[in-house]
Amino acid sequence: MSAEFERDGTAWISASTGTRWVPVIGLEVHAQLATQSKLFCACEVRFGAPPNTLTCPICTGQPGTLPVLNATAVELAVRVALAVGAEVAAESKFDRKNYFYCDIPKNFQISQFDRPYCTGGGIQLPSGRFVRLTRIHIEEDAGKAIHDRGDETLVDLNRAGVALIESVSEADMESPEEAVEYLEALKEIIRYVGAGEADMEKGQLRCDVNVSVRPQGEPWRTKVEIKNLNSFRNAREALEYEIPRQIEAYESGDETRFPRQETRLFDVRAGVTRTMRSKEGASDYRYFAEPDLPPLALSESFVERQRGLLCELPEARRRRYREELGLSEYDARVLTAVREVADWFEAAARLSGRPKETANWIANDVLGGLADPKIEATSIDELPLKPFDLAELIALVAEGTLHSTGAREVMGEMLRTGAAPRALVAERGLEQVEDEGRLEVWCREALEGREQVVADVRAGRIKALGAAVGPVMKASAGKANPRRVREILLRIIGEDE
Numbered sequence: 001m002s003a004e005f006e007r008d009g010t011a012w013i014s015a016s017t018g019t020r021w022v023p024v025i026g027l028e029v030h031a032q033l034a035t036q037s038k039l040f041c042a043c044e045v046r047f048g049a050p051p052n053t054l055t056c057p058i059c060t061g062q063p064g065t066l067p068v069l070n071a072t073a074v075e076l077a078v079r080v081a082l083a084v085g086a087e088v089a090a091e092s093k094f095d096r097k098n099y100f101y102c103d104i105p106k107n108f109q110i111s112q113f114d115r116p117y118c119t120g121g122g123i124q125l126p127s128g129r130f131v132r133l134t135r136i137h138i139e140e141d142a143g144k145a146i147h148d149r150g151d152e153t154l155v156d157l158n159r160a161g162v163a164l165i166e167s168v169s170e171a172d173m174e175s176p177e178e179a180v181e182y183l184e185a186l187k188e189i190i191r192y193v194g195a196g197e198a199d200m201e202k203g204q205l206r207c208d209v210n211v212s213v214r215p216q217g218e219p220w221r222t223k224v225e226i227k228n229l230n231s232f233r234n235a236r237e238a239l240e241y242e243i244p245r246q247i248e249a250y251e252s253g254d255e256t257r258f259p260r261q262e263t264r265l266f267d268v269r270a271g272v273t274r275t276m277r278s279k280e281g282a283s284d285y286r287y288f289a290e291p292d293l294p295p296l297a298l299s300e301s302f303v304e305r306q307r308g309l310l311c312e313l314p315e316a317r318r319r320r321y322r323e324e325l326g327l328s329e330y331d332a333r334v335l336t337a338v339r340e341v342a343d344w345f346e347a348a349a350r351l352s353g354r355p356k357e358t359a360n361w362i363a364n365d366v367l368g369g370l371a372d373p374k375i376e377a378t379s380i381d382e383l384p385l386k387p388f389d390l391a392e393l394i395a396l397v398a399e400g401t402l403h404s405t406g407a408r409e410v411m412g413e414m415l416r417t418g419a420a421p422r423a424l425v426a427e428r429g430l431e432q433v434e435d436e437g438r439l440e441v442w443c444r445e446a447l448e449g450r451e452q453v454v455a456d457v458r459a460g461r462i463k464a465l466g467a468a469v470g471p472v473m474k475a476s477a478g479k480a481n482p483r484r485v486r487e488i489l490l491r492i493i494g495e496d497e
């Protein structure tokens, strides 16, 4: 890119013309549903299995076979629809999308064309924009064609027929950052409702971007599709390349360079998008109703049952954590990023009655324990430490039995072994010394020869007390309660006045 742009909000201001260009972005996201078997056959769905071992006559398109719809796929798809506030259709239908390619042995894909199972709804982005959804439909995945073997193309049909939902957004986004926020929010929702893992590394979430640019306030121009972006970073980088490319083309005045309706691919290594083919219209696919499947009828009671299975969604939780529990936006984000962590936090906060302390312990120590290779746990639920134990630890600190350094030590042991905090405190002799007599002896010793501290405190410079608290803590091997120590020191200093 030769031209320079200054960005102001969502506008890209051209250095040469001063024009304020605004991108128009819509996303189509394919997400794999967490079903055990494929959408229309009983083949197992498993990532990383040897090629072509998870296939059968149905998903390889043998003549005479018939598809049978996977009920779980429909349940999961409906949960996503409800979570984004979409309207679930009482009746929808499946269609054949016809095309010829080596990864689709049937020469058609079963999808939903003019009557998808849900329409409308939308997603609130953290930065404030509300992105409307046009529709979501259910469809089967294609196989995988592997082209990097010299002259050969290899085909793996393990993925052929796997259940997907495709979410189509309105072109409501205006920046690469908003596109990434949308992807993150959608991924979070899919995971929260248990509809899928949405792991981009495993190809469980893939997105196509539609993007055009226009001078601010002017009508939309021709959009270009960038296909098969398989990470949030690729999506952002593809847009960061494509937006200035389109602007430069328009500003060149050379009509042959103007964006045309086409499909482009993002070359990850070169960081550029390249023409793949001119974009097909719907008519190129010769859609027609799938004759082997009846219409999909969803009763109200079925839909309501799925609604009953929804949990509170991440955005709503964050709001509640901020407004009702007084947590910071940052803490709320850390706790809600994974649903199991949020659930764990809520259990511990309910037991401890101290949400802020609970949040701090989780953010600083518990999640760190998850990352520790010596602790074998891949999710918070697998940790030896349970919410009840954290609540107990917080109570020990709050009641003054345990000071914060001792609490850290106890936490480390709890994370490794799951031992109960009270037992650990007793076993290691970590209780704070509350014995007034002992504390007073240490305090008097600490004040000996510290006339300046006494004088300073008497003169109202209470800060000077710290110089006497230190020696007491040392004498008690860290077991004195610093708050009590300060009280006793002040009493002694006051006595002799």
Ligand SMILES: [Zn+2]
Residues within 6 Å of the ligand: 038, 041, 042, 043, 054, 055, 056, 057, 058, 059, 060, 161
């Ligand atoms: Zn199969």
